[in-house]
Amino acid sequence: MLNNAYKELSSGDNRHFVVVAGNIGSGKTTLTKKLSNRLGWKPFFESVQDNPYLADFYDNMSRWSFPLQVYFLNHRFNTHKNIESGLASSVQDRSIYEDANIFARALFEQGDLDARDYENYCKLYESMIQYLNPPTLMIFLKRSVPKLQERIQLRGRDYEQAIPVDYLTKLNQYYDDWYDSYELGKSLIVDTDDLDFLENEDHFDKLVQKIHDSIDQQEMFFTY
Numbered sequence: 515m516l517n518n519a520y521k522e523l524s525s526g527d528n529r530h531f532v533v534v535a536g537n538i539g540s541g542k543t544t545l546t547k548k549l550s551n552r553l554g555w556k557p558f559f560e561s562v563q564d565n566p567y568l569a570d571f572y573d574n575m576s577r578w579s580f581p582l583q584v585y586f587l588n589h590r591f592n593t594h595k596n597i598e599s600g601l602a603s604s605v606q607d608r609s610i611y612e613d614a615n616i617f618a619r620a621l622f623e624q625g626d627l628d629a630r631d632y633e634n635y636c637k638l639y640e641s642m643i644q645y646l647n648p649p650t651l652m653i654f655l656k657r658s659v660p661k662l663q664e665r666i667q668l669r670g671r672d673y674e675q676a677i678p679v680d681y682l683t684k685l686n687q688y689y690d691d692w693y694d695s696y697e698l699g700k701s702l703i704v705d706t707d708d709l710d711f712l713e714n715e716d717h718f719d720k721l722v723q724k725i726h727d728s729i730d731q732q733e734m735f736f737t738y
Contacts (some may be wrong), residue, residue: 530651590610
């Protein structure tokens with residue numbers, strides 16, 4: 515059964531566009547890499563190392579929130595269009611939809627993005643997504659705040675170490691709201707607190723099977 519899932523997902527006859535969505539430290543990049551390596555899909559990663567605003571943003575959110583969000587919006591719009599125009603199955607680390615529904619919203623509601631900039635951003639976002647087709651499948655990675663903190667500490671990015679707990683908690687809340695209202699297409703919710711798809715190949719195999727099954731189903735919830 516699993517071999518059939520790998521064969522069908524990696525087949526050139528079936529072109530898929532899958533997004534891995536989730537909070538900071540939820541395991542998005544790890545899962546994107548593993549799916550790409552196992553299935554032969556083309557990976558598209560979040561712009562982190564070459565992002566000119568990210569370190570400054572975590573040092574002063576109010577000052578850098580608007581340019582950072584516009585940078586991400588532009589980057590993910592172009593990535594999305596490149597995926598759509600490509601011929602290979604692809605997996606993307608975070609989506610343009612998260613930028614607006616999670617991060618820009620959180621920054622506005624906590625007072626780090628003023629109303630004028632937020633309105634401008636939302637109008638720009640709405641104009642851009644009219645030119646995008648939603649992904650085949652949206653994978654939502656759910657993870658508790660203590661587990662997010664563990665992963666953030668383990669990967670050791672200096673600028674992430676001081677991310678406030680309240681900020682991670684707020685993002686988790688907004689992710690939950692977004693999961694509940696997502697209607698753009700098929701979705702799969704994965705509780706990653708007890709799912710170790712990095713080190714445990716059995717867990718990863720089970721997840722791939724669920725991804726395969728979800729392509730033909732509207733909604734799935736998976737916990738190990």
